[in-house]
Amino acid sequence: MAKQTGMNVKLYIKDATTGQVLAGQKTASLKRSADSIDATSKDTAGFWKESLQGFKEWSIDADGAFVESDTAYALLETAFLNSQNVDVYLEFPSGTKYEGNCTITDFSMEAPYDDLVTYKLSLQGNGALAITTGA
Numbered sequence: 243m244a245k246q247t248g249m250n251v252k253l254y255i256k257d258a259t260t261g262q263v264l265a266g267q268k269t270a271s272l273k274r275s276a277d278s279i280d281a282t283s284k285d286t287a288g289f290w291k292e293s294l295q296g297f298k299e300w301s302i303d304a305d306g307a308f309v310e311s312d313t314a315y316a317l318l319e320t321a322f323l324n325s326q327n328v329d330v331y332l333e334f335p336s337g338t339k340y341e342g343n344c345t346i347t348d349f350s351m352e353a354p355y356d357d358l359v360t361y362k363l364s365l366q367g368n369g370a371l372a373i374t375t376g377a
Contacts, residue, residue, distance in 0.1 A: 253304050255314040256329035262314035266307035274300045300367035308359040322346045327368055337376020343368045
């Protein structure tokens with residue numbers, strides 16, 4: 243399997259009919275974690291702790307250059323202002339998608355006088371993360 247760069251991994255915000263790529267996106271991070279449940283007991287072999295996987299969670303952080311006319315950004319802004327969740331997916335060039343419903347937990351904008359206007363976005367997964375592989 244070939245290594246790849248993140249240049250072509252894009253974050254999409256879904257509207258009623260399709261996904262809209264988030265314009266100006268520079269980075270995206272998919273975070274997945276699980277609780278660890280201690281399963282150690284007096285009969286655990288060799289006195290080594292045992293653990294089981296508990297509840298899982300996922301999130302996506304992204305940032306980029308603000309593009310005022312971007313449809314995906316407008317979808318995020320409307321959802322944030324109306325306290326609504328959004329459906330998103332992170333797509334790789336192979337067509338593999340990491341997809342789910344999210345709560346917008348951080349949606350900030352920076353406007354320095356000597357640089358680009360940028361945004362930062364944090365999405366907390368709501369329920370399961372679905373993975374579909376490309377063709």
